[in-house]
Amino acid sequence: MKLVKVANQVSIKRSVEVGTKEQRDTVKNIIKNVRARKQEAVMAYTKQFDGVLLESLLVSSQEIEAAYREMDPNMITVIQEAAQNIRSYHEQQRQTSWMMTEQNGTILGQKITPLSSVGIYIPGGTASYPSSVLMNAIPAQIAGVRRIVMVSPPDQNGKLPASVLVAASEVGIKEIYKVGGAQAIASLAYGIEGIKPVDKIVGPGNIFVALAKREVFGDVDIDMIAGPSEIVVLADESAQVNEVAADLLSQAEHDERSSSILVTPSESFAHKIAAEVKKQIADLPRKDIVEKSIRNFGRIYVTRTMDEAIEVVNELAPEHLEIMTEQPVEILGRIKHAGAIFIGRFSSEPVGDYFAGTNHVLPTNGTARFSSPLSIDDFQKKSSVVIYSEVAFRKHAHKIAAFARLEGLEAHARAIEERMK
């Protein structure tokens, strides 16, 4: 890992998924065709990209039952327990509609309404991501979204992974379609025979999915376009070298472009971590990815003091922050920007990725400066409510009309004055 003594220059190497011109054109073309020829186009793309000619996109109850039989029962229990933890945490995020009443009869309020329908994209390919199903679906459910649809690309046998189907079934998703890529995003945004359009699309995906989400944004809402994942560990000599190194490596296995960063005021600790990272890499199954990620994006920032280290963390605004210092809890109040903050030795990032209950969909690329973890806020919207009383109106009408005229909007002023006639 590259060791950097900090003066002023710190950064997470940003990389945003804008794709090549060819990829963007491909995506635009797929969306156009799906809008024009609907299911016919989707079936053709599924044959082309996923290598399977499906009879039906909808996952049947038989397929769900088969998935349960296929799964290790212990893993089903783990998924259920994780789902329960995620539910408990996100239930705390509930907000309620409120109103303020005035003596003169006026009522002002804020009404909270769930989104009507949401689509969740779950990537396919070689891996399966049941945890993503839980993390995206449960907040939508708690927010009160009535219709939650899941889409995921089928394998060459026309199947979805058992773990993904079980996770979806555990959180009560009824509508699951075997469709992936830009054609899935287009189907969700504009509808095809058998799939009604949704109001928002969430969930991770490859470059084609990311570009398609960008393309349909505005017609429907989307969640963030996630960049590569990052971890920053803030640690001093009280931390366990093997644990810090292992946490850095767990981030690096996601993607060659993932960033694993240590910030520490101890140069000797920094050297120990660098050596331990090297040692642990040796027998990791995803060694190639990990090595590239560590070489290109791995950093150890050595600062003069802990105060300076905290400043560096705030500059980085990481997606994941682990604090493993002598007094980690005392540092929490000084963290300005981070998607998720893991405090102390036993709060290893995978605890939050899978099980503790917090969401693993987090702002990447330094956007923790202004963005939040996925939450039930993403699945509700607010309306302001004005019930203005006659007493209030008669008292303030002339001021409102004057304000409108100050801005040159005469028809606004007259709308008020028509009521004074």
Next chain:
Amino acid sequence: MKLVKVANQVSIKRSVEVGTKEQRDTVKNIIKNVRARKQEAVMAYTKQFDGVLLESLLVSSQEIEAAYREMDPNMITVIQEAAQNIRSYHEQQRQTSWMMTEQNGTILGQKITPLSSVGIYIPGGTASYPSSVLMNAIPAQIAGVRRIVMVSPPDQNGKLPASVLVAASEVGIKEIYKVGGAQAIASLAYGIEGIKPVDKIVGPGNIFVALAKREVFGDVDIDMIAGPSEIVVLADESAQVNEVAADLLSQAEHDERSSSILVTPSESFAHKIAAEVKKQIADLPRKDIVEKSIRNFGRIYVTRTMDEAIEVVNELAPEHLEIMTEQPVEILGRIKHAGAIFIGRFSSEPVGDYFAGTNHVLPTNGTARFSSPLSIDDFQKKSSVVIYSEVAFRKHAHKIAAFARLEGLEAHARAIEERMK
């Protein structure tokens, strides 16, 4: 106004600001130049586009004092009263950090942190928009944003409107710069000599501002890209014809592309409104704009029943909704999508635009299906917090490692197991 008997097809004509290729290229070029040559470029663009060679971008305290002398004292009082109302309403939106503690020692939480810095764009040109200053700055202030910067293009004498300066001063904005257009957005996003970059840019603007915001998005956050404004009035024969017509016209004066829409179950009422709109248009100062807007985007949807009318409103998902029916309050619970809901005869839209206290920055173009009014939520972000206890860790470690392996992420599993050694 075009009268349509509703069967199935209803829509607000959408129009999104994507600009021409030339406009997009111009904006990209301006941003590039401001990033490269900074203040020098900004001064040159201000000369070119605003026709004035400024000595300093920063508004001086002398200019603020002059603005106060120039303003009608009564209008200062109105601005102060409006600001107070906006403050009272938005204070209700405060959220607090929370935690949940478990018997085994684990603590999970959600920490709320204000954005560090925000830039507010206020359009210039012929009109002045003090209300936009209040609506954008006050929620940021209540959210706890420490640094709020305002930018607005100067007139040919190098001045900003007195009303805008007074509004900014009333809400305590200290940093005000005379710069507009794409060069203002670039300055806020990337910084120039004398203007440090901000984390988020909000506020309305012309096509160049909208395109520039789109361009810098990701490096900084932005609010929504607002489309043309819309009003939907849901009314029956109990409503006053002159008032409904005046409200429709107040929307139409904003922009030729504004939409003014009446939804009613009464055909005779529909005809009365159409006639009254025609009559009231005659002597409006912005008659040309109003006529074009009404001709192209004005609609009266006549339904068979009030139930059907409510469905139409939900299909339209309007920015502004006025309900002027016999029992307007009873309808509130049935409105699924609307930015702001104005109930009853005295809740004319300008009441909310200027004075009641709710925000006038609202989701346009049907995005009320998934977006909310500007609120303090836009100026805060959340971090999840995990303090996992040793007891909890030892109990669940094997499940977490198993879940990671189910997804093929071995290094995640090992990060857990390193702590069990």
